[in-house]
Amino acid sequence: MKGAGKIILALALVLVGAIICAGCISTPSEQTLEGSWTLNSDENIFITFNKDGSVSGKAPVNGFGATYTVDGSSLTFGKDIIQTLMAGSPEKMQAESEFFEALKNTARWQIADDKLILADADDKILAIFSASVLGAWDGEDGTSIIFSADGTVNGHAPINSFGGSYTAFGSSLVLENLFMTEMAGPATDMKAEDKFISALNNAAGFTVSNGQLILVDAKGKELLTFERHFEPAGEWVLDTDSNVTIIFNGDGTITGQAPVNLYGGKYFISGESLTFSEGFDKTMMAGSAADMQAETAFFQALGKTAGFTFADANLVFVDAKGKELLTFERPTAEPGF
Numbered sequence: 001m002k003g004a005g006k007i008i009l010a011l012a013l014v015l016v017g018a019i020i021c022a023g024c025i026s027t028p029s030e031q032t033l034e035g036s037w038t039l040n041s042d043e044n045i046f047i048t049f050n051k052d053g054s055v056s057g058k059a060p061v062n063g064f065g066a067t068y069t070v071d072g073s074s075l076t077f078g079k080d081i082i083q084t085l086m087a088g089s090p091e092k093m094q095a096e097s098e099f100f101e102a103l104k105n106t107a108r109w110q111i112a113d114d115k116l117i118l119a120d121a122d123d124k125i126l127a128i129f130s131a132s133v134l135g136a137w138d139g140e141d142g143t144s145i146i147f148s149a150d151g152t153v154n155g156h157a158p159i160n161s162f163g164g165s166y167t168a169f170g171s172s173l174v175l176e177n178l179f180m181t182e183m184a185g186p187a188t189d190m191k192a193e194d195k196f197i198s199a200l201n202n203a204a205g206f207t208v209s210n211g212q213l214i215l216v217d218a219k220g221k222e223l224l225t226f227e228r229h230f231e232p233a234g235e236w237v238l239d240t241d242s243n244v245t246i247i248f249n250g251d252g253t254i255t256g257q258a259p260v261n262l263y264g265g266k267y268f269i270s271g272e273s274l275t276f277s278e279g280f281d282k283t284m285m286a287g288s289a290a291d292m293q294a295e296t297a298f299f300q301a302l303g304k305t306a307g308f309t310f311a312d313a314n315l316v317f318v319d320a321k322g323k324e325l326l327t328f329e330r331p332t333a334e335p336g337f
Helices: 005-009 015-018 090-105 187-202 291-305
Strands: 033-038 042-049 054-058 063-071 074-077 108-111 115-119 125-131 136-137 145-147 150-158 162-169 174-182 205-209 210-214 222-228 234-240 241-248 254-257 262-270 273-276 307-311 314-318 324-329
Touching: 042 314, 054 234, 063 234, 074 108, 090 125, 125 205, 145 262, 174 187, 174 205, 187 222, 291 324
Parallel strands: none
Antiparallel strands: 033 042, 033 125, 042 054, 054 063, 063 074, 108 115, 115 125, 136 145, 136 222, 145 150, 150 162, 162 174, 205 210, 210 222, 234 241, 234 324, 241 254, 254 262, 262 273, 307 314, 314 324
């Protein structure tokens, strides 16, 4: 296999031999796929398995979404894969083709030593991923933390919101440049907040297992524990116009198609609260007056969004008073891989 393919599948055989042998993929016991995983050979490539049977992530070039089915150690991805339409270098496009081919051929899975191993029906190893901090996590007393793929982190302490940057490599984790809002609260809450922020500043590593994130200090002492926060992940289409889409990428970012332009941005979620970052990255296409008006209304609705609910399998955005703004549904499956 030449250069580009190695980005995806050049996996250390020594590690593989230590973890798994051909024909030895066993039924997982008390293990779960749910959560985010980064590809061992390229940590910019990740995949997130959601509770609702959807999967989203980032390939070498494009974001993607699909469905998956798991039964014991069996795992298959649906043919309903959705991709953004970005172009990259020939090498990266080749790597992307091989990445999706690996997903297409996946038939089995196993987690060993915190590694997710995907294999085909003959137990040939296709890809190895490591557990990732990416995504949203809920802590105690209403605290939360979101790790985005662009290296930023944000969340809620017992009283204030916070943000900053982070670096994760392997099981190492460093949070830097933390900043906070300056709200005041009861003495007990302020004391809990100081302890929470101190723990973030002292974090030096992490473990992820069965939907739980544990931050540890340089000596391995546990500092904070979070549970995976599941949210409206994957792709959704507007109920009144199936050409209008929104994709929750599982890393704190969204992409999609507005009535005229492609767009991207960030989202922030806590419980059933949902907001989007001010301003979206957009292409600069022009459309008919009616389409441009519809696009303006679409982005205004996103700007007013304060929460979400699920109704009859649909995703509904609501404003701060609970008024419905936009309703989305899952896209109709189309051949993809």
